[in-house]
Amino acid sequence: MVSLGPLPALAALAVFAGEPGAELLIQQSDAGTITAVNTTVTGESSLYTQIPQQPTLPLATAPLGAAGPQNLPEDPGTPVTLFVNFDGAVLRKGCGNDARHDCSTLAEYFDGYVGPFAGTDTQKLAILQAIRRDLEDFGVRVVATRPPDDEDYTMVLYGDLGAQDFAGIAPYIDCGNVWGHDTSFSQGYTSPSTGSTVILQEAAHTWGLEHVDSIYDTLNPFKSSADQVFTDTCYKIVANTDLDETLGVCNVVHELFCDAGYQNSWQEMRYLFGPPVADTRAPTLTITSPDDGSKHVRPVEIPLLGEIEDDQHPQFYDVTVLQDGAVLYEDSNAELNLILSNPPAGEYRLVVRVADGGGNTAEDVVAFEILPEGTILPEEPEELSPVDDENAGCRQGAPTPYPPAILLFGLALSLRRRRTSCCYK
Numbered sequence: 001m002v003s004l005g006p007l008p009a010l011a012a013l014a015v016f017a018g019e020p021g022a023e024l025l026i027q028q029s030d031a032g033t034i035t036a037v038n039t040t041v042t043g044e045s046s047l048y049t050q051i052p053q054q055p056t057l058p059l060a061t062a063p064l065g066a067a068g069p070q071n072l073p074e075d076p077g078t079p080v081t082l083f084v085n086f087d088g089a090v091l092r093k094g095c096g097n098d099a100r101h102d103c104s105t106l107a108e109y110f111d112g113y114v115g116p117f118a119g120t121d122t123q124k125l126a127i128l129q130a131i132r133r134d135l136e137d138f139g140v141r142v143v144a145t146r147p148p149d150d151e152d153y154t155m156v157l158y159g160d161l162g163a164q165d166f167a168g169i170a171p172y173i174d175c176g177n178v179w180g181h182d183t184s185f186s187q188g189y190t191s192p193s194t195g196s197t198v199i200l201q202e203a204a205h206t207w208g209l210e211h212v213d214s215i216y217d218t219l220n221p222f223k224s225s226a227d228q229v230f231t232d233t234c235y236k237i238v239a240n241t242d243l244d245e246t247l248g249v250c251n252v253v254h255e256l257f258c259d260a261g262y263q264n265s266w267q268e269m270r271y272l273f274g275p276p277v278a279d280t281r282a283p284t285l286t287i288t289s290p291d292d293g294s295k296h297v298r299p300v301e302i303p304l305l306g307e308i309e310d311d312q313h314p315q316f317y318d319v320t321v322l323q324d325g326a327v328l329y330e331d332s333n334a335e336l337n338l339i340l341s342n343p344p345a346g347e348y349r350l351v352v353r354v355a356d357g358g359g360n361t362a363e364d365v366v367a368f369e370i371l372p373e374g375t376i377l378p379e380e381p382e383e384l385s386p387v388d389d390e391n392a393g394c395r396q397g398a399p400t401p402y403p404p405a406i407l408l409f410g411l412a413l414s415l416r417r418r419r420t421s422c423c424y425k
Helices: 121-134 192-205 265-273 404-417
Strands: 010-014 023-029 032-037 048-052 080-085 140-143 153-159 183-187 284-289 294-297 301-309 317-323 326-333 336-341 346-355 361-371
Touching: 080 121, 121 140, 121 192, 153 192, 183 192, 284 346, 284 361, 301 346, 301 361, 326 336
Parallel strands: 080 140, 080 153, 153 183, 294 361
Antiparallel strands: 010 048, 023 032, 023 326, 032 336, 284 301, 301 336, 317 326, 317 346, 346 361
């Protein structure tokens, strides 16, 4: 269990401080300019800004007992998956602590329900990136989508825990990480610093790690203002937020690296899960806009959009846009969400390539044509609604409230409002 100690009035929370309206020049031509205006989060270097911290929770803790006898892990060095569940869950009782079926011995703490995380997608991404950074030395893969049942994973439910006097809680200390598919819980803080620390501490309890007295270690029972990580130092094991010293309950593992009553969290994590494992699963990319083969008349702004799927989504991807082998745009983004602003007249065949954090790539191609200003495009043939033979030739029901042209115009307004583009050339 972790409690939030005194924190500064302002805390680091992920807001991606991009520059709205900043134009990204990707090709120049005598006839005009293609510019891509980035409308999504970019660049990990600008992750944090100072905003008011959420109210801290009251200080409270309870010592966690061991799950069973002090055992060494059956297969040390085996990688594991950490599933951060932002979606909430209806908890089941009477089936132990099995993440695959949302089973928890702590279900009554939450009246059988944990609500979803109330923050934004941007905040989810920042929390996940902070967790991945803290686990980069170990064979722990971090995902936000539930893995298949045949995959060994630990789940932390991260969301609305209701009125509780703790920031996070685990069912026990699982010495040697003997029992798989454990479930623990964390309040849904929007701060990546707070959120990632609480998530990692509760998961670590289900892997056999205990509280220690150092404010610099992830396993300290307080969330301090320090940058807390898994430290390669032996620190004294403590029983609670009063930092009462104790011999600990998992010394069969602790004493592999430290004297009795001390714990080295970095060495234990490395022992349990081994070194980092290369990500070899490639993402997929599907361009959804513009339509392949479409024609557009200048002046025009064309959204360049795509759907990216990856086992570790959301994350940052290296996005590259190419035309005839030349790089028109290159940056780090959480998704493909750009605007082509008033491209020069001509035929285009854009290759869009994305690379995930492991360097695995996917690409898709879209072709379209830009026509000179004043060109009149032929009208699209009107699609007729299917009718059955019995009612052929008859209109059924009331007319639609708005003609299709108005609906499309409304969509165009919506797109324009949520994006910032450069001026026409």
